[in-house]
Amino acid sequence: MHVLVTGGAGYIGSHTCVELLSRSDRVTILDNLSNSSLEAIRRVEELGGGRVNFHKVDILDRTGLEDVFEQNIDTPFDAVIHFAGKKAVGESVEKPLLYYHNNITGTINLVEVMEQYGVRNLIFSSSATVYGEPASLPISEECSTSACTNPYGWTKLMIEQILTDMQFARPEWNVLLLRYFNPVGAHKSGRIGEDPNGIPNNLMPYITQVAIGRLKQLSVFGDDYDTPDGSGVRDFIHVVDLALGHVAALKKFTDNPGCYVCNLGTGKGYSVLDMVKTFSEACGREISYKIAPRRAGDIASCYADPGKAARELGWQAQYNLRDMCEDSWRWQQQNPEGYGKQD
Ligand code: NAD
Numbered sequence: 108m109h110v111l112v113t114g115g116a117g118y119i120g121s122h123t124c125v126e127l128l129s130r131s132d133r134v135t136i137l138d139n140l141s142n143s144s145l146e147a148i149r150r151v152e153e154l155g156g157g158r159v160n161f162h163k164v165d166i167l168d169r170t171g172l173e174d175v176f177e178q179n180i181d182t183p184f185d186a187v188i189h190f191a192g193k194k195a196v197g198e199s200v201e202k203p204l205l206y207y208h209n210n211i212t213g214t215i216n217l218v219e220v221m222e223q224y225g226v227r228n229l230i231f232s233s234s235a236t237v238y239g240e241p242a243s244l245p246i247s248e249e250c251s252t253s254a255c256t257n258p259y260g261w262t263k264l265m266i267e268q269i270l271t272d273m274q275f276a277r278p279e280w281n282v283l284l285l286r287y288f289n290p291v292g293a294h295k296s297g298r299i300g301e302d303p304n305g306i307p308n309n310l311m312p313y314i315t316q317v318a319i320g321r322l323k324q325l326s327v328f329g330d331d332y333d334t335p336d337g338s339g340v341r342d343f344i345h346v347v348d349l350a351l352g353h354v355a356a357l358k359k360f361t362d363n364p365g366c367y368v369c370n371l372g373t374g375k376g377y378s379v380l381d382m383v384k385t386f387s388e389a390c391g392r393e394i395s396y397k398i399a400p401r402r403a404g405d406i407a408s409c410y411a412d413p414g415k416a417a418r419e420l421g422w423q424a425q426y427n428l429r430d431m432c433e434d435s436w437r438w439q440q441q442n443p444e445g446y447g448k449q450d
């Protein structure tokens with residue numbers, strides 16, 4: 108299979124490309140490297156044991172996109188996994204137009220060029236954020252989506268709608284909307300992992316940077332939620348499990364075309380304080396933390412009903428919280444500055 112991976116140099120994309128290469132798929136990455144580096148692609152090749160065909164292109168650049176499809180016309184793409192997008196919630200509040208333009212216009216460009224070249228199998232990276240404050244737990248795909256609390260979340264919900272409408276109009280298309288819960292962890296080798304710009308917004312990279320001494324102390328946002336220990340509860344999923352979810356999803360494209368929605372989560376909820384404790388045990392160091400006020404826009408609990416993925420994709424998560432902590436820690440220890448300035 109020849110797979111085009113947009114955003115393939117990023118955190119989830121790089122882990123997915125390793126799994127694709129390992130099963131001898133042909134992999135083409137398209138990325139503008141705005142939040143990633145060439146070094147990640149070198150390491151993907153090393154871990155996957157194969158070469159990647161890389162194009163430094165922006166999905167907003169229509170001509171650049173067409174060139175990528177044109178250059179691969181003799182071995183056309185069988186499917187596209189579309190990870191490329193901006194994902195920082197706080198930045199999306201400050202710069203909404205940047206987010207709407209990059210994520211939505213970029214996706215429309217991509218889909219138009221796919222149609223132009225007759226490539227009609229698409230996997231899109233959506234997020235559990237589209238469920239907003241869930242009416243019930245665990246969250247199944249039947250739960251209604253609801254008002255998002257930030258422009259980033261809205262881009263996911265809007266793109267889901269756009270792709271659903273597009274597939275309805277063109278029933279020969281196969282569209283898979285994968286709603287990720289909270290990806291954490293890193294490849295077992297410690298060679299690839301999450302490399303956020305600046306001070307991390309997300310829990311796991313914040314904890315790893317406290318553990319390594321780059322940051323002083325974690326703020327636990329809220330201890331008065333209606334959860335077992337008062338801190339927020341999330342469905343943390345190992346990034347390699349998530350990557351394998353995409354590999355499983357590609358098999359869906361041999362079935363009847365349609366537009367499918369599927370959660371990718373473990374089905375287990377762990378609290379922020381559970382995570383701090385498990386990480387401390389995994390790295391053998393105390394993680395200094397203080398209780399801070401709730402973060403605006405956060406919900407108390409969010410975890411998946413992963414049943415549909417098991418039934419329809421034949422996939423379920425294998426790694427536990429301890430694995431996620433150990434692997435994140437190995438990546439952080441071996442790469443205290445992330446990929447650094449190695450390009
Ligand atoms: P990431 O930032 O590590 O990877 C995204 C990649 O897309 C980066 O390599 C970046 O350089 C590239 N990119 C961004 N805009 C681009 C553009 N205009 N043209 C070409 N390349 C562009 O993020 P990630 O964590 O790997 O997330 C991948 C996808 O999954 C994103 O769409 C994200 O919104 C979604 N997602 C992530 C999470 C999460 O917590 N990490 C959760 C749910 C959904």
Ligand code: UDP
Nearest residue numbers: 308309310311313326327328339379402405
């Ligand atoms: N969180 C925290 N301190 C941090 C970052 C996050 O307490 O520095 C909490 C956050 O309030 C939420 C959970 O950790 O309850 C997961 O947050 P993250 O930003 O990683 O993912 P989200 O669920 O918001 O997408």
